[in-house]
Amino acid sequence: xxxxxxxxxxxxxxxxxxxxxxTELAINEVKNxxxxxxxxxxxxxxxxxxxxLNAETGINDNLNGVERTVSFNTGGLQEEKVEIVxxxxxxxxxxxxxxxxxxxxxxxxxxxxxxxxxxxxNLHSIYVDQWDWEKVISKKERNLITLKSEVEKIYAAxxxxxxxxxxxxxxxxxxxxxxxxxxxxxxxxxRFPNLTPKQREDTIAExxxxxxxxxxxxxxxxxxxxxxxxxxYDDWSLNGDIILWNPVLETAFEISSMGIRVDEQALxxxxxxxxxxxxxxxxxxQSVLNGQLPYTIGGGxxxxxxxxxxLKKVHIGEVQSSVxxxxxxxxxxxxxxELL
Numbered sequence: 001x002x003x004x005x006x007x008x009x010x011x012x013x014x015x016x017x018x019x020x021x022x023t024e025l026a027i028n029e030v031k032n033x034x035x036x037x038x039x040x041x042x043x044x045x046x047x048x049x050x051x052x053l054n055a056e057t058g059i060n061d062n063l064n065g066v067e068r069t070v071s072f073n074t075g076g077l078q079e080e081k082v083e084i085v086x087x088x089x090x091x092x093x094x095x096x097x098x099x100x101x102x103x104x105x106x107x108x109x110x111x112x113x114x115x116x117x118x119x120x121x122n123l124h125s126i127y128v129d130q131w132d133w134e135k136v137i138s139k140k141e142r143n144l145i146t147l148k149s150e151v152e153k154i155y156a157a158x159x160x161x162x163x164x165x166x167x168x169x170x171x172x173x174x175x176x177x178x179x180x181x182x183x184x185x186x187x188x189x190x191r192f193p194n195l196t197p198k199q200r201e202d203t204i205a206e207x208x209x210x211x212x213x214x215x216x217x218x219x220x221x222x223x224x225x226x227x228x229x230x231x232x233y234d235d236w237s238l239n240g241d242i243i244l245w246n247p248v249l250e251t252a253f254e255i256s257s258m259g260i261r262v263d264e265q266a267l268x269x270x271x272x273x274x275x276x277x278x279x280x281x282x283x284x285x286q287s288v289l290n291g292q293l294p295y296t297i298g299g300g301x302x303x304x305x306x307x308x309x310x311l312k313k314v315h316i317g318e319v320q321s322s323v324x325x326x327x328x329x330x331x332x333x334x335x336x337x338e339l340l
Contacts, residue, residue: 010122010314010335011248017171017312020338026169027319030307033164035131037157038301039108042150044133047095049109052082085113089233090284092134093261093296097287106135111300122249122315122337125304125322134298142260142295144214147238148182150297151212154242154256155180158306165310172312175247177209184214185226197226198252205245205252214240218273231270232285234259242301248312255306258299264289315339 018026039046085091088111095107111132118124137146159176166172183204185197192200204211217229217236229236239259246253262270267288271277279285287293307319315332317324317339324332324339332339 034161041153044106044108047107088132108133127322129303130300132300136294180210181208182212189220201252209245212240231274235262235266256301260297
């Protein structure tokens with residue numbers, strides 16, 4: 001039976017802070033306010049984004065390398081396989097080159113994806129919606145100072161939106177700390193060697209309220225990974241996740257994955273580490289290796305995740321319309337969780 005994951009607690013007697021209609025209104029309030037703050041603080045312009053990509057370009061995100069894309073052939077493209085987007089991590093870098101944006105400027109877009117292998121639960125849906133953003137940087141800006149600076153800008157936009165929503169709806173009391181804490185995945189393992197990566201995230205997020213866990217994708221001293229990352233977009237030494245402590249669910253709550261993108265050396269090394277050397281011949285990878293694409297930093301910020309956190313919901317289906325199993329629907333009804 002598929003049910004709400006036992007690691008996430010639904011508070012006894014849970015009732016949403018907002019009814020169904022006000023929830024719909026509040027979702028738009030969160031998205032409009034945060035999007036404006038994000039664009040201004042990161043110097044981004046809004047562009048259109050694809051839902052479909054040609055499978056042969058190598059531009060679609062292969063996530064951890066095991067997830068299956070939703071793909072099909074269509075009447076007008078009999079010889080080519082089309083894939084539904086899993087994320088736009090690589091597409092955005094190509095788009096920056098096409099638009100010819102200068103140093104320090106970037107783009108963002110509304111990304112809608114389907115991840116067919118996602119395990120359904122109160123934090124996961126097969127439908128993914130996020131703000132995908134990417135910005136041009138110089139080679140000398142490929143460092144932790146740049147990474148931390150962009151993280152702090154995003155966190156400030158989240159804090160400002162939390163304050164804004166609390167002023168509109170008095171039941172939405174702010175909980176985020178003034179500052180976000182930075183820590184590497186190796187420092188986290190060193191501090192809590194007997195905990196699993198998820199338990200480490202819970203512990204550090206509860207301690208600080210908001211953390212950015214850096215350097216995700218490579219092997220730790222233990223021989224294990226903190227978490228998986230595709231080898232061909234983030235530089236594993238210059239990336240990380242923004243994680244908040246969710247007091248409603250009493251768990252670490254990932255809002256964003258982001259990082260400085262691979263340069264030529266990082267791409268070759270990470271493809272070798274991941275056993276994906278065959279991807280070097282794909283058009284996107286050749287563009288990176290030949291220096292045709294700009295150096296960039298970028299990431300994705302979950303729209304439903306942010307709405308869920310700020311509106312103090314316990315299930316992602318309370319802030320997005322998706323499909324769920326009968327078991328999940330039944331359990332939600334029993335726990336007073338009203339899905340859209």
